[in-house]
Amino acid sequence: MKVRIVVLAKQVPDPETPPSQFKIDESSNSVITPNGVPPVVNGFDLNAVEAALLLKDSDADVEITVLSVGSDFVMDAMKKPLAMGADRLVLVADELLDKLDSSATVKLLAAAIQKDGPFDLILGGRQASDWDQAHVTLGLSEVLGLPLVSLVKKLEINGDSVSLQRLIPDGYQAITAPIPAVLTVTNELGEPRYPNLRGIMQASRKKPEIFSLDDLGLSPEDLTPKLELKKLYVPESNKQVELIEGEDEADSGKKLALRLREEKLI
Amino acid sequence: MTTVLLVAERDEQGEISQTTLQAVAAANGLTEAQVTIAFAGEAPSSAGSLAAEKVVTLSAIDASDSGIYEQATADVAAFAASMNPDVVMFNKSDFGSIVSARLAFRTDSALAADCIGISNADGAVSVTRPVYGGSALAEFEIRSTPAIVTLRAGAYEPSTETGSPSVEAADSTESVEQRAQVTDTVAEARDGVRLEDANFVVSGGRGLGGPEAFHVLTDLASVLGGAVGASRAACDAGWIDHSHQVGLTGKSVSPDVYIAVGISGASQHMAGCSSSRAIVAINKDSTSNIFKEARFGVVGDWEKILPSFIATVRELKA
8 A cells, every 4th residue: 555655844044054154135134045045845844755765774665755945946955865866856835935824834734735735644844944933734734624643753654554653852752643744854754865866866856846736726815925024134242252261282181170179169 | 011931841850940030031021011820730839929910720730741732732822812912931941942833823923932032112022132143143023913932041030029819720721633633752871970060060061082082071970070061073972872962952051060071062052051160162273163152261182181180179169
């Protein structure tokens, strides 16, 4: 029996951008992409791609669709999940979809999933590395009316249910959920695999399937944000570090301990 | 008047959690606030003197629903519908994150997570939240009612105000079909102090170069009576278990002293330790971001610095 998995993926500014290069254009309340630093697929979403690929490793009849919404997609970035081994890439692309809040994003994803579905599992990363919200996958479960389990670190399909391990601070919960279900995957699942040459070649030949707002039966009014961004800025740091310098590094270590004692910190 | 429904949480001892007391302060900071505090299960006796108009108790959370919160969301949603508040406030905890998101999308309401500030003027609620892993702050005006928010731990001082709220049980709600079920909870072994409770945290990052170095950090942590932390890079490399990870997607710690060894200080990491009393940075790269965040720093090779540091700490402690 064919198992259809959809993985939600978001294009984000590279979070490895050094803090010194992180700049904001305060007039447009947006991040200035530093020259030569292309966007990437949100790293946490790649954990979700890896989760789907692990299922596919053990069952060839798994089909993995990667779904994203937005504008200005950079194909080199968005095709990475395909190069890792996903089967399809579906993009809801529209220049109107530049600044979406999570409520509009969920509406678009839900419409695309209903159009392209049905799916057995809907997987997302634990959060996005740009707006750090972790809402979209959770919200999608409500809009689609499906069971939700967050922070999954291990999963296994058993017929019409899925057995999960959910991360908690001091261990994990064992959870059983019926299929279809919505899951967020945490990075404790394991490192996403690197694409191999064959994967990269196959991905380069695949074309994304594009949905427009019209295709989904949605209009711009449906996507009115509930939150209005008023101001985006880099907070000023007023901390001044006190550097401890000894005659050599061993002496610095000793002086550091004595300084901390002086401040009654140890 | 601004009506606030604050969904409270308890700590391991069953008392009102410090983060809930912080949220009480945030709620009462709103103009003309009228605060109702809801507890899942029986309210602790100290709830009777919280700075609020009213304390209500909802059904206790069943173990099979803990972490999924289908029934818990239905209970909060039913009470919120009867109260029709302007703001529904949660902590940015596992419970708060899940129930707030479920509630917001179930009722098509605005949601702002992990806020460090909330205010209101002329009937509009505004929030401030860190974005881009803490590299930037964003201020939003919320355009619909209710505004559903989660608050970051440590953003406000815990409320010390007292009041004399009425305490009553909410009307019972129907039980919902619980689809996903928790069948077991497995605790993983931990030695020594809990990271979140430690007064001293010694953390290592990519600059340590390998797993062996964590033995030195463990040694230092045990001399200090503290716990060992790590950056995501060190955990992802497999040098130490993910349960030690400090940062945006790991644990949040607030020790007296946070010693960061070989950690560059990416904002995602700092999000988990910036409320420490003092950060001490040991790193061979003097341009590392960690030196912008630290109170004390040593530039150099940790392999040469730590042995004399540990020996001196041991002497001072003797």
